[in-house]
Amino acid sequence: xxxxxxxxxxxxxxxxxxxxxxxxxxxxxxxxxxxxxxxxxxxxxxxxxxxxxxxxxxxxxxxxxxxxxxxxxxxxxxxxxxxxxxxxxxxxxxxxxxxxxxxxxxxxxxxxxxxxxxxxxxxxxxxxxxxxxxxxxxxxxxxxxxxxxxxxxxxxxxxxxxxxxxxxxxxxxxxxxxxxxxxxxxxxxxxxxxxxxxxxxxxxxxxxxxxxxxxxxxx
Ligand code: BG6
Ligand code: MG
Numbered sequence: 579x580x581x582x583x584x585x586x587x588x589x590x591x592x593x594x595x596x597x598x599x600x601x602x603x604x605x606x607x608x609x610x611x612x613x614x615x616x617x618x619x620x621x622x623x624x625x626x627x628x629x630x631x632x633x634x635x636x637x638x639x640x641x642x643x644x645x646x647x648x649x650x651x652x653x654x655x656x657x658x659x660x661x662x663x664x665x666x667x668x669x670x671x672x673x674x675x676x677x678x679x680x681x682x683x684x685x686x687x688x689x690x691x692x693x694x695x696x697x698x699x700x701x702x703x704x705x706x707x708x709x710x711x712x713x714x715x716x717x718x719x720x721x722x723x724x725x726x727x728x729x730x731x732x733x734x735x736x737x738x739x740x741x742x743x744x745x746x747x748x749x750x751x752x753x754x755x756x757x758x759x760x761x762x763x764x765x766x767x768x769x770x771x772x773x774x775x776x777x778x779x780x781x782x783x784x785x786x787x788x789x790x791x792x793x794x795x796x797x
Contacts, residue, residue: 594675
């Protein structure tokens with residue numbers, strides 16, 4: 579029997595409610611480009627890097643732009659995003675997060691964040707939850723973003739765990755693909771679009787029981 583000894587969390591949409599902030603910032607950029615952009619379109623941007631997100635929007639509009647313009651739009655999007663989360667605090671933590679972090683820490687279960695965001699460490703500090711994590715791997719630490727498994731493989735390695743000893747919590751299709759590609763156990767959280775993609779789905783982390791977790795994954 580494999581012993582689950584570590585929890586790996588995606589950040590946006592799993593620990594903290596920031597996905598709407600990302601969506602609205604991209605919507606403003608898409609508007610500037612004259613590309614229609616809906617919440618449905620945004621679904622395929624969840625979990626992927628900033629550059630890959632802009633490429634998808636450009637692709638949707640059939641647009642080609644210079645490298646300078648590309649960089650300008652990435653910076654602009656990030657400025658919109660950062661302005662919208664300037665006041666972020668623990669009230670934006672998703673249900674069950676704080677309780678799970680406290681309990682897992684008490685039980686000495688290793689924990690890491692595996693996020694595509696280059697703002698992850700900044701946000702964790704703003705939320706004042708960075709102390710719960712033994713490692714934080716984010717968009718600055720990987721060569722190949724999700725759906726490549728690199729971010730989670732680096733997280734597992736930092737925790738000295740094997741992928742099969744870890745549970746990855748993800749709200750995005752790209753993140754689920756990354757976890758599965760890395761041979762991790764994965765639980766989809768808080769995104770009904772994942773219900774058909776994952777074996778284990780939770781509406782939020784209040785539904786996760788540490789006492790049942792090994793069982794949950796084996797079944
Ligand atoms: C992911 C989000 O966590 O990070 C995406 O799900 C976001 O929506 C991506 O685009 C990159 O984030 P950032 O903060 O580096 O622009
Ligand atoms: Mg996410």
